[in-house]
Amino acid sequence: MNAFLEYANDEYEKLEATYTNMGKCTAEIIGFYGEDPKKTNAEEFFSDIVTFCNDFEVNYSFYNSLVSCWDGESISVIIEMTV
Secondary structure (H helix, E strand, O other): OHHHHHHHHHHHHHHHHHHHHHHHHHHHHHHHOOOOOOOOOHHHHHHHHHHHHHHHHHHHHHHHHHHHOOOHHHHHHHHHHHO
16 A cells, blocks of 8 residues: 555656646746736637637638639629628
8 A cells, every 4th residue: 555655646746746837838828928827827828829720710711712813803702702
């Protein structure tokens, strides 16, 4: 039983150190992108990143469709379809 307790205690300490390090790294990345780490939690931050990436992908596809049919008439048709 003592061997298990020592092993479990070591693993718990490693897990606790990893969790603490994760919190520091998350705060650093939130700060890097201009948010206040004390006011913004990780879930909210990463949700905003996912939303940005999804919106960017949609708009990039729209941009590519405009570029692929560059004559004025086709562009006005595409714009009317999206409005």
